[in-house]
Amino acid sequence: MIDFKKYIAPTLSLLLAAPLARAFVQEESGGEAAPEEEAQAEKEEEEDDSEARWFAVVGGDVYPGPGGVLRGATVLARNGVIKEIGYELFVPEEAEVLDATGYRVYPGLIAIASFGLFGGASDIENTVDPFSRNMVLGLASGITTAVQSGQAAKLKRGEIEGVVLASNVLAPVSFTVRNPSAKREWRDKFASAAEYLRKYRRWEEDVKKDKELKEPSDKGVDKTVVRVLKGEVLAQFDADERTDLVEIARLAQQYGFRPVVDGCGEGWTVAEELGRARAFAIVTPRYRRTKDENLVREGGSSIENAALLYRAGVQLAIVPGSRGIDLGGIVGRDIMHLPIEAGFAVRGGLPERAALDAITIGPARIIGLDHRIGSLEVGKDCDLIVTDGDVLHYQTFVQWAVVDGKQVYDKEKELYFAHIRPRPEPALAPETKLDAGENPPEEAAEREGDDG
Numbered sequence: 001m002i003d004f005k006k007y008i009a010p011t012l013s014l015l016l017a018a019p020l021a022r023a024f025v026q027e028e029s030g031g032e033a034a035p036e037e038e039a040q041a042e043k044e045e046e047e048d049d050s051e052a053r054w055f056a057v058v059g060g061d062v063y064p065g066p067g068g069v070l071r072g073a074t075v076l077a078r079n080g081v082i083k084e085i086g087y088e089l090f091v092p093e094e095a096e097v098l099d100a101t102g103y104r105v106y107p108g109l110i111a112i113a114s115f116g117l118f119g120g121a122s123d124i125e126n127t128v129d130p131f132s133r134n135m136v137l138g139l140a141s142g143i144t145t146a147v148q149s150g151q152a153a154k155l156k157r158g159e160i161e162g163v164v165l166a167s168n169v170l171a172p173v174s175f176t177v178r179n180p181s182a183k184r185e186w187r188d189k190f191a192s193a194a195e196y197l198r199k200y201r202r203w204e205e206d207v208k209k210d211k212e213l214k215e216p217s218d219k220g221v222d223k224t225v226v227r228v229l230k231g232e233v234l235a236q237f238d239a240d241e242r243t244d245l246v247e248i249a250r251l252a253q254q255y256g257f258r259p260v261v262d263g264c265g266e267g268w269t270v271a272e273e274l275g276r277a278r279a280f281a282i283v284t285p286r287y288r289r290t291k292d293e294n295l296v297r298e299g300g301s302s303i304e305n306a307a308l309l310y311r312a313g314v315q316l317a318i319v320p321g322s323r324g325i326d327l328g329g330i331v332g333r334d335i336m337h338l339p340i341e342a343g344f345a346v347r348g349g350l351p352e353r354a355a356l357d358a359i360t361i362g363p364a365r366i367i368g369l370d371h372r373i374g375s376l377e378v379g380k381d382c383d384l385i386v387t388d389g390d391v392l393h394y395q396t397f398v399q400w401a402v403v404d405g406k407q408v409y410d411k412e413k414e415l416y417f418a419h420i421r422p423r424p425e426p427a428l429a430p431e432t433k434l435d436a437g438e439n440p441p442e443e444a445a446e447r448e449g450d451d452g
Contacts, residue, residue, distance in 0.1 A: 052078050055405040056091045060100030060386060065107050065361055065375025067353070075105060077382035080404035085376060098407060100386045103399060106356075107375050108144025108383035109391075112282055112317045112363035113262070114335050115148055116324040118163070122149035125164045130157055134325045139401040139409035140416060141336040142391060144383040145364075145373050152367050154383070155401075157408040169367040170236040170260060171224045175251070176244050190255050193225040228257050234280065234366060240265030240289065242299060249277040260366055265289050268308040269298045275312035280366050282317045283309070285345040286333070306358070307349030316350075316358040317366055318342045343392040355392060381405075388421075397421065 055077045062070040062085065076084045076091060091097065111117070117138045120127025129135070135155050138146065145154050145165070152165045174182045199216040207213045218226070228235045237248050240263040252259040253276060261267065264281040266289075267274055274281065283306050291300030302308070306316055320341040326334040333341075342355040350358075364374030372381050382405040389396040397417060401409035412418050 052092075053080070053405065054078055054092045054095030055080075055098075055382060055402070055407075056089075056095045057098045057100050057105055057384065057386065057402070058091070060103050060105040062105045062376060063107075063356075064377060065357070066377070072101070073105075075376060075382070075384065077405035080382055080406070082376060082378050082380055082382050085378060096407070098386070098400060098402070100400075103386045103388055104391070105376070106142070106385050106387060106391050107360045108373065108385055108401065108403065109142040109338055109359045110317075110363040110374060111138075111143050111146040111319065111323070111335055111338055111359075112366060113319050113323050114138075114143075114146040117143070117146050117155065117335070118148060118153060124148060124151050124153045128153070128160055128163050130159055130163075136409065136414060137325050137336055137416065139403075140398055140411065140414065141338055142385045142387070142398045142401065143335070143338060144385070144401060144403050145369075146335075147363075147367060152369060154403050155408070156403050156406075162404070165369055165372070166367065168233070169369075171228055171233045173235045173237050175237050175248060176239060177241070177247075187251070189222040189225045190229075190251065192221050193229055194255050196221045197226065197229055229255060231257070233368075234258060234260045236260045236262055238262045240287075242266040242269050242297070245270050246273055249273045249279060252277040252279065263287075264309065265301050265305070266299055267314070268302045268305040271308045271312035271314065274309065274314050278313070280315045280317065280362075281309050282319055282366075283345075284319055284321050285341055285348055285350075286321060303344070303348035305348065306345040306355075310350055310354050315362055315365065316345075316354065317363040318345060318355070318358040339391050339396070340394055343394065346392060352392060388423075399423065 057075045059072055059074070062073045062075060064070065064085065070085065070087075073085060073087055074089045074091070075082060076089050076095075116134050117132075118124050118127075119129025119132035119134065135157055138155050139157065143155060145152060147153075147169060150169060151167045152169050153163045154165065156163050173186055175186050176183060196216065196218055203213060203216055207215075224233070227233045235257060237244075237259055239245055239248060239261055245261065245264065245267055248259050248261060249270065250273075258278045258280065260280040260282065261274070262282040264274075264283050265287050267281055267283070285303065285306050287301050287305070289301040291298075306318070310316055318338070318341050320333050320335055320337055322334040324335055338359055342359050345358065346352055346355045361370055361374035364370040364372075373383055376384060382402060384402050385391070385398050386400040386402075387396050387398055397411060397420070398409070399411050400407055412423055
């Protein structure tokens, strides 16, 4: 007779324990799928890849944004989204490849305030002109996303689908000593919205005990201010004067929201106050304003404005003095010179890394799209530019621009800058190298012409 305890019981225990052990291993390894499920997933991905649109930028020095540089790396995108960044990546045969060897690869620049880049009217989605001259010039400047009339949109040359990323990205608030009545109205709006939210949050707790309890009324409460206090959208204030800046910072601290200050010309005089309010600032480093000589306190503009705000913890976005394309006399100060404006902030003491952030990831954070644009990271949109030098240097040119994994600008194929420092011709292929004493084809042609 078979001994149950000696032979059968241990085998039965192992059989019962196997599923539990497998579940434990999956849990410890982050819940990975079984081999059969992994194989099925890989098969589905392969089928999807057969119709995927691949784009690769190879050989360039990649400045991804979060820090550091990847020398001679590859950026691989699938259907407009970055899939991999690194070395020795497998690039599908059907991929469109952009050879950036010897060049730099940066995230596409973001103009947080602009006009005229999309053509048409303020309703970008329905009036965008994907072939406009201004869009080409914007791409030539490195701009791949811009905010216009409260809408964040991409410079997708030749396309109208998916241009607008988001609408009403900021909530404008008029809060200045120059308009006391409007200022008082906004104070009342913030007070009533804060009171409503207190009642609403209390109701959320009490209704768990009493299902018959009525929700508090929001009649007369400004819905936009409620969204600001909930953190769903940022409030935008236009202010340069110290007095306005201090009151904005204190209003933000009182009601617990993060303000965006557009202008912030005298921000350097109250940088610590703005830092405590966790403010964002949209600044123009070359902004000039003379101090009021009737005042003893510090005032006026300063080339160190961006640097002092940054040191105080204020997150920055940079814009030039003119926010549109201007070919009629304001050379060097319009939106085409966004990188140059950031370079002037460096001249005033802002670290280069922070200056680059102020025209890439900084604006993306302000408009709430940093999960898609502003840096080169896996899972983000493949919006990038390839330059022939430091993007903040005034002599640097954008050679190529890519939006959603599609090349939308090539300097050598446009009329505007192709004649300035043309790219060198590629080296002769090995099979076409000249023998000793043989003249290049162009020289031979010239000699024949001279003989004739």
